[in-house]
Amino acid sequence: MGIPLTLISGYLGTGKTTLINNLLRTTKKKIALLVNDFGDVNIDESLIEARTDSVLSIAGGCVCCSYGNELIETLESMNSNQILPDHIVLEASGIALPSKIIQTISLMDFLAFHGTVLLTDASRLRSQLNDIYISDTISLQIEQHDLLVLNKTDLLKEDELSKCIDTLSKRFEIRKFLKTVNAHIKEKDMLLDFAPSEKNKSDKIKLEKKLAHEFISSTIKPTGTINADALSTLLRDPIYNIERAKGFFKDNRGEVFTIQYDGLTLEIKKTENEKDPVFVVIGKKNFYNEKEFVEKLNGIQT
Amino acid sequence: MIKVIQAKKIITMNPRNPIATHMSILNGKILQVGSMEKIAPVEKYELDDSFKDLIIMPGLVEGHSHLFEGTLWNKLYCGYFDRQKPDGSIQKGTKNVTELISNLKHAEDKIEDSKTALSGWGLDPIYFSDKNLDRLILDKVSEKRPIGILHASGHKLNVNSLGLKLAGFLRTGINHDGLPLGKDGIPTGEIRGAETIALVTKHVGLGKDWLSGDAEGLRNFGKICVRAGVTTATDLANLQTDEAVEMMLKVTSEADFPARIVSFRYMQGINPKELIPKVLELKKKSTENLRLGSIKIVADGSIQGFTARLKWPGYYNGAPNGMWYTAPEHIQEAYELALENNILVHTHTNGDEATELALHCLEGALAKFPKNDHRFTLQHCQLASTAQFKRMHKLGMCANLFSNHHFYWGDEHYSLTVGPERAHRMNACKTALKEKVPLAIHSDAPVTPLGPLFTAWCAMNRLTFSGRTLGDYEKINKMEALYAITLGAAFTLKIDHEVGSLETGKKADCCVLEEDPFDVDEIKFKDQKILGTIKGGKPYIIENSA
Numbered sequence: 001m002g003i004p005l006t007l008i009s010g011y012l013g014t015g016k017t018t019l020i021n022n023l024l025r026t027t028k029k030k031i032a033l034l035v036n037d038f039g040d041v042n043i044d045e046s047l048i049e050a051r052t053d054s055v056l057s058i059a060g061g062c063v064c065c066s067y068g069n070e071l072i073e074t075l076e077s078m079n080s081n082q083i084l085p086d087h088i089v090l091e092a093s094g095i096a097l098p099s100k101i102i103q104t105i106s107l108m109d110f111l112a113f114h115g116t117v118l119l120t121d122a123s124r125l126r127s128q129l130n131d132i133y134i135s136d137t138i139s140l141q142i143e144q145h146d147l148l149v150l151n152k153t154d155l156l157k158e159d160e161l162s163k164c165i166d167t168l169s170k171r172f173e174i175r176k177f178l179k180t181v182n183a184h185i186k187e188k189d190m191l192l193d194f195a196p197s198e199k200n201k202s203d204k205i206k207l208e209k210k211l212a213h214e215f216i217s218s219t220i221k222p223t224g225t226i227n228a229d230a231l232s233t234l235l236r237d238p239i240y241n242i243e244r245a246k247g248f249f250k251d252n253r254g255e256v257f258t259i260q261y262d263g264l265t266l267e268i269k270k271t272e273n274e275k276d277p278v279f280v281v282i283g284k285k286n287f288y289n290e291k292e293f294v295e296k297l298n299g300i301q302t
Numbered sequence: 303m304i305k306v307i308q309a310k311k312i313i314t315m316n317p318r319n320p321i322a323t324h325m326s327i328l329n330g331k332i333l334q335v336g337s338m339e340k341i342a343p344v345e346k347y348e349l350d351d352s353f354k355d356l357i358i359m360p361g362l363v364e365g366h367s368h369l370f371e372g373t374l375w376n377k378l379y380c381g382y383f384d385r386q387k388p389d390g391s392i393q394k395g396t397k398n399v400t401e402l403i404s405n406l407k408h409a410e411d412k413i414e415d416s417k418t419a420l421s422g423w424g425l426d427p428i429y430f431s432d433k434n435l436d437r438l439i440l441d442k443v444s445e446k447r448p449i450g451i452l453h454a455s456g457h458k459l460n461v462n463s464l465g466l467k468l469a470g471f472l473r474t475g476i477n478h479d480g481l482p483l484g485k486d487g488i489p490t491g492e493i494r495g496a497e498t499i500a501l502v503t504k505h506v507g508l509g510k511d512w513l514s515g516d517a518e519g520l521r522n523f524g525k526i527c528v529r530a531g532v533t534t535a536t537d538l539a540n541l542q543t544d545e546a547v548e549m550m551l552k553v554t555s556e557a558d559f560p561a562r563i564v565s566f567r568y569m570q571g572i573n574p575k576e577l578i579p580k581v582l583e584l585k586k587k588s589t590e591n592l593r594l595g596s597i598k599i600v601a602d603g604s605i606q607g608f609t610a611r612l613k614w615p616g617y618y619n620g621a622p623n624g625m626w627y628t629a630p631e632h633i634q635e636a637y638e639l640a641l642e643n644n645i646l647v648h649t650h651t652n653g654d655e656a657t658e659l660a661l662h663c664l665e666g667a668l669a670k671f672p673k674n675d676h677r678f679t680l681q682h683c684q685l686a687s688t689a690q691f692k693r694m695h696k697l698g699m700c701a702n703l704f705s706n707h708h709f710y711w712g713d714e715h716y717s718l719t720v721g722p723e724r725a726h727r728m729n730a731c732k733t734a735l736k737e738k739v740p741l742a743i744h745s746d747a748p749v750t751p752l753g754p755l756f757t758a759w760c761a762m763n764r765l766t767f768s769g770r771t772l773g774d775y776e777k778i779n780k781m782e783a784l785y786a787i788t789l790g791a792a793f794t795l796k797i798d799h800e801v802g803s804l805e806t807g808k809k810a811d812c813c814v815l816e817e818d819p820f821d822v823d824e825i826k827f828k829d830q831k832i833l834g835t836i837k838g839g840k841p842y843i844i845e846n847s848a
Contacts, residue, residue, distance in 0.1 A: 012629050095629045103478050104497050107471070133630050133659050136623065
């Protein structure tokens with residue numbers, strides 16, 4: 001067990017610092033922040049001054065593949081000074097490869113690596129992936145994500161956005177995916193431990209799935225009862241990337257409900273039909289986070 | 303008072319007045335150069351005839367070196383080639399592991415404290431024939447004292463078991479590219495890559511404090527300059543902290559400091575917008591002996607380390623392309639801001655893709671901020687093609703090529719990194735001149751030893767360590783080589799109006815030689831005896847010249 005560390009990575013201008021400012025604004029954790037001061041957006045110092053108890057240190061220095069040992073020195077001094085934060089957030093420089101930094105982190109046994117949050121700029125991603133100078137850097141970075149964030153989606157029209165997502169899904173094996181505007185990500189999604197867990201496998205839910213046209217659909221047959229509000233929150237959570245959901249379920253009073261979700265509007269209505277509980281959940285291949293969705297759904301079943 | 307220096311021959315590098323015997327000097331600057339009859343001052347003067355049997359030429363200008371060449375010498379030199387120390391004595395090269403062990407043992411005996419680390423530098427085990435170096439071999443020197451030896455490239459470090467233990471890596475379960483494992487599953491003691499090395503250096507006496515703010519190292523560097531005939535040397539990548547700048551200002555203003563230093567602010571850990579005002583402030587602090595206010599950018603890595611950015615077909619042995627050391631957007635932005643603010647930028651580009659990027663960025667920047675005579679220079683620029691040199695000419699760029707590379711790594715470039723054809727075109731001095739790109743050549747000391755006459759020899763002969771000639775066509779002649787290590791380098795630093803030739807109004811900075819370099823055979827050019835330098839009219843003569 002060590003101090004959890006989350007790596008924030010992504011090319012220049014993808015929103016790394018904005019993401020960190022958002023985190024600092026809302027977190028209740030004692031966070032140690034290691035940033036590189038290379039970017040165009042600066043860490044909002046008012047956030048740091050206002051929260052001197054929770055944000056432990058800022059170290060300059062470029063954290064990249066071949067230069068700079070400030071990172072290591074700061075991490076080591078943090079350890080030797082017994083300043084123990086709840087979580088360390090490390091912002092990599094825009095050209096750094098996460099894998100290189102993770103290797104070095106792995107040598108420090110007082111750290112527990114939690115994962116790489118990799119940001120991309122939706123408005124520039126497709127041209128960057130074709131740029132002769134930086135396409136290989138960006139591709140390698142994307143390959144090395146645990147959570148892939150497509151930021152600045154508001155800068156694209158709907159059809160451009162879907163082209164962008166198509167490009168990502170065709171070129172990369174995606175572990176977890178989020179679409180965001182202004183790098184707004186919930187703290188729990190961002191600081192999550194992405195390491196593969198061996199935890200409880202589901203037996204409350206029978207699952208049938210099939211793959212068609214790059215979509216995955218899961219047919220879920222709950223054997224227990226489900227709270228309508230909890231299910232609603234779960235389906236809307238952007239971390240699972242659910243595009244459609246439809247079917248029936250029972251709540252703890254034995255009442256039957258219908259679900260209708262098209263990715264934007266969710267309707268849960270009581271119905272008089274005596275149907276067996278079953279519903280279908282659909283998401284894009286590589287984006288729809290089926291395993292975790294089903295695990296969570298198990299959690300809210302009684 | 304006016305001083306007149308008499309020499310057997312003064313080579314001026316001024317084509318209007320190429321050869322002379324006398325030079326009159328006032329306040330460190332040249333009044334006139336010519337025969338005594340022509341230049342004899344009307345007023346009272348002092349004649350210095352101590353050079354009457356010697357040759358004087360302009361002080362050599364090293365266009366790419368680093369001050370820590372002077373600092374390294376407080377640790378043991380472990381390199382393959384014989385190398386001259388700042389005091390002039392020769393440190394013999396280490397030819398095999400057996401010699402290395404014996405040299406280390408000898409050095410170990412001299413350390414009194416039992417816990418002090420034993421540290422060395424310059425190791426080049428690719429030339430070792432006997433065995434691979436690992437921690438167990440270094441344990442034979444001592445198991446009780448940490449030992450660490452940096453390689454010549456600076457990108458590898460070898461430590462003994464105690465050094466590894468102090469760093470926390472004498473254990474199994476390590477999975478890291480920078481820490482190769484032995485058969486026992488424990489790291490071998492060879493540490494690869496700057497970030498991994500950084501985890502270990504402080505445990506083996508090679509920590510950060512070793513190379514920073516070291517006044518003694520700078521004084522040593524001055525001594526090395528005198529021995530190399532250098533009166534102006536660059537310090538091409540310095541973070542220029544307040545402390546470091548204060549130290550450099552102090553040491554370079556000392557009455558007997560023998561060289562002029564041109565120090566470039568390294569663009570690292572800072573974005574271009576924040577860098578520019580800092581550099582403009584530094585520029586104001588410049589003195590006659592320390593020039594500040596220019597920027598160094600590193601675009602890619604090294605070819606022999608497979609970290610340079612190459613164009614298709616990439617590395618000859620199939621290694622993946624290197625990575626950018628500075629983001630392309632930052633290079634572009636720095637170029638624009640530097641042009642706008644009249645700041646000189648030198649950019650390290652080893653691979654041809656990095657060179658292409660620098661050209662692309664400067665084209666964009668010049669479109670926004672058109673400017674004549676910016677003299678942006680590509681440093682190393684080792685793989686540039688003819689087409690790229692043509693573009694450099696059109697954009698007004700200079701090239702400072704790494705001629706020494708052929709001798710030290712040419713055989714590897716031929717067989718491993720870029721293959722025969724590209725190895726022949728590396729550091730294409732002739733093509734650069736043919737395409738009218740202002741040319742300098744360099745040592746990158748301490749990567750290779752400081753010595754412009756040796757660098758000139760490399761550019762004229764293009765011989766590798768094994769004796770292969772790499773690229774006959776790219777050889778330059780003696781005059782071109784001498785120009786590259788004087789006026790050529792001075793031009794890239796925007797100081798060719800002050801140094802680089804001996805003529806009225808310029809600084810009285812000279813290199814003193816025993817023989818006329820125009821009489822020395824090209825193949826023996828590196829063996830010329832340097833007797834010292836003159837800086838601002840003041841002689842610095844080597845006492846114990848070997």
